[in-house]
Amino acid sequence: MAKQEDKFKKVISHAKEYGYVFQSSEIYDGLSAIYDYAQNGVELKKNIRDYWWKAMVQMNDNIVGLDSAIFMHPTIWKASGHVDAFNDPLIDNKDSKKRYRADVLIEDYCAKIETKIDKEVKKAAKRFGDSFNKDEFTSTNSRVLGYQEKINTILSRMGKSLENEDLADIKALIEELEIADPLSGSKNWTDVKQFNLMFGTKLGASAESAMDLYLRPETAQGIFVNFLNVQKTGRMKIPFGIAQTGKAFRNEIVARQFIFRMREFEQMEMQFFIKPGTQKKWFDHWKETRLKWHLSLGLGADNYRFHDHEKLAHYADAATDIEFKFPFGFKELEGIHSRTDFDLSQHEKFSGKKLQYFDHEENKNYVPYVLETSIGLDRMFLAVFSNALVEEELENNTTRTVLKLPAVLAPNKAAILPLVKKDGLPDLAKKIVEDLKWDFNVVYDEKDAVGRRYRRQDANGTPFCITVDHTTLEDNTVTIRNRDTMEQSRVKIENLKNIIKKEVDVKNWLMKM
Numbered sequence: 001m002a003k004q005e006d007k008f009k010k011v012i013s014h015a016k017e018y019g020y021v022f023q024s025s026e027i028y029d030g031l032s033a034i035y036d037y038a039q040n041g042v043e044l045k046k047n048i049r050d051y052w053w054k055a056m057v058q059m060n061d062n063i064v065g066l067d068s069a070i071f072m073h074p075t076i077w078k079a080s081g082h083v084d085a086f087n088d089p090l091i092d093n094k095d096s097k098k099r100y101r102a103d104v105l106i107e108d109y110c111a112k113i114e115t116k117i118d119k120e121v122k123k124a125a126k127r128f129g130d131s132f133n134k135d136e137f138t139s140t141n142s143r144v145l146g147y148q149e150k151i152n153t154i155l156s157r158m159g160k161s162l163e164n165e166d167l168a169d170i171k172a173l174i175e176e177l178e179i180a181d182p183l184s185g186s187k188n189w190t191d192v193k194q195f196n197l198m199f200g201t202k203l204g205a206s207a208e209s210a211m212d213l214y215l216r217p218e219t220a221q222g223i224f225v226n227f228l229n230v231q232k233t234g235r236m237k238i239p240f241g242i243a244q245t246g247k248a249f250r251n252e253i254v255a256r257q258f259i260f261r262m263r264e265f266e267q268m269e270m271q272f273f274i275k276p277g278t279q280k281k282w283f284d285h286w287k288e289t290r291l292k293w294h295l296s297l298g299l300g301a302d303n304y305r306f307h308d309h310e311k312l313a314h315y316a317d318a319a320t321d322i323e324f325k326f327p328f329g330f331k332e333l334e335g336i337h338s339r340t341d342f343d344l345s346q347h348e349k350f351s352g353k354k355l356q357y358f359d360h361e362e363n364k365n366y367v368p369y370v371l372e373t374s375i376g377l378d379r380m381f382l383a384v385f386s387n388a389l390v391e392e393e394l395e396n397n398t399t400r401t402v403l404k405l406p407a408v409l410a411p412n413k414a415a416i417l418p419l420v421k422k423d424g425l426p427d428l429a430k431k432i433v434e435d436l437k438w439d440f441n442v443v444y445d446e447k448d449a450v451g452r453r454y455r456r457q458d459a460n461g462t463p464f465c466i467t468v469d470h471t472t473l474e475d476n477t478v479t480i481r482n483r484d485t486m487e488q489s490r491v492k493i494e495n496l497k498n499i500i501k502k503e504v505d506v507k508n509w510l511m512k513m
């Protein structure tokens with residue numbers, strides 16, 4: 001656990017030190033759970049967004065984009081169920097006066113049991129060596145089965161109680177499991193209460209005439225209320241999707257874990273409109289497709305798992321999370337939800353306008369069902385960034401810090417370095433910068449010895465360092481150094497563009513899907 005916390009602290013300080021993420025309003029002591037993306041962070045975030053957009057919109061001729069406003073008519077949130085049901089169950093510790101999400105306390109308790117399972121697996125793997133079969137072990141070992149059953153019983157009881165709004169049972173469960181305040185160790189808890197997560201604001205010049213609005217807690221509703229506009233103007237035929245990326249706001253009470261849980265964050269959502277009755281097929285399709293998208297980035301298949309929901313949101317008939325192994329354990333990265341016709345039907349009811357599709361093949365109107373994929377851009381950023389940060393032991397007993405970002409996402413693709421600050425090398429290096437910057441983000445760096453510059457670019461996540469030396473003056477060749485392997489080769493300046501393009505081209509990465 002201490003090792004995990006250590007790693008996470010390193011992630012946060014590296015993000016600040018190398019210009020990726022800053023605390024918002026830092027000079028005024030910051031705002032909790034609100035962050036700014038710095039010069040490198042903004043590029044990484046944009047590249048992740050583009051990678052998603054290309055895979056979802058550009059490569060699918062039946063998915064189109066949208067950019068709906070953050071402010072929306074307040075009745076939308078009544079219709080969607082957010083006014084009445086977008087709550088978190090909160091519990092206070094009477095001694096420490098700290099507030100927690102009751103469901104998170106219980107989930108963290110289960111995560112600890114899961115750590116015990118992991119330990120058993122590791123022990124057995126060591127004992128059995130090459131003949132070890134993890135699946136067989138976890139499905140037969142009595143201790144592991146006992147732990148797993150305990151987790152299932154707890155989560156299933158929690159799921160049912162939350163669904164039935166039985167908050168007294170959630171408190172009873174916390175007490176039965178003897179869950180203590182993680183900070184103070186106290187078990188002196190208040191009752192569990194529901195707390196609405198939407199931020200309110202006002203629209204209008206005077207207090208009397210102002211209209212109460214909410215900052216949107218998800219981008220999805222902007223898609224639903226535009227469903228017919230897009231369908232008609234785009235002459236879209238079911239099945240088709242509408243995708244958008246944009247800010248969402250939630251008054252998260254337990255806002256810890258850096259950019260994992262923020263109050264202002266960005267979502268990348270796609271609503272796929274389908275014929276009623278086909279939702280199971282599309283649920284499986286999007287589960288598979290979205291996992292492939294993740295795997296194409298090479299963060300490691302073992303770092304992902306599905307978590308099917310016991311407790312379904314008020315709009316869903318099936319739901320799963322793609323969980324990622326963050327430095328603090330497996331947590332939700334993306335949600336895939338079968339939302340039925342809940343949202344469109346509700347908007348029909350509350351607006352009095354028909355939101356139906358005429359199916360020429362069936363020769364009838366119906367309210368489409370919806371399959372949703374929803375991923376937090378900031379969470380994806382954290383997944384990519386924390387996975388990339390490694391401390392490497394080198395052969396000469398030194399270590400190097402390297403940010404092994406997938407090259408397609410790296411903020412800068414190459415750093416151009418004159419070996420020395422004289423003999424015309426800087427001018428030549430700057431010429432290369434001028435040429436490459438039409439195609440890629442590149443940086444020029446002439447400060448310090450070249451070895452230090454390599455280390456600086458490694459820690460910054462730059463996939464290539466291109467060094468201009470005296471041989472360059474003679475034969476127009478440079479050395480190109482690979483961040484991950486540290487291998488260097490000598491190439492012609494005229495070939496640089498193609499060499500870099502091959503490694504950073506979105507097509508080459510998405511083709512792995």
Ligand code: GAP
Nearest residue numbers: 218220260261262265333334335374375376379
């Ligand atoms: N439209 C469905 C929806 O909003 P959700 O599971 O509440 O579903 C979807 O959110 C995704 O948005 C999550 O999987 C997560 O990646 C991201 N997300 C949710 N709350 C967040 C927060 N407070 N900070 C950062 N990302 C968040």
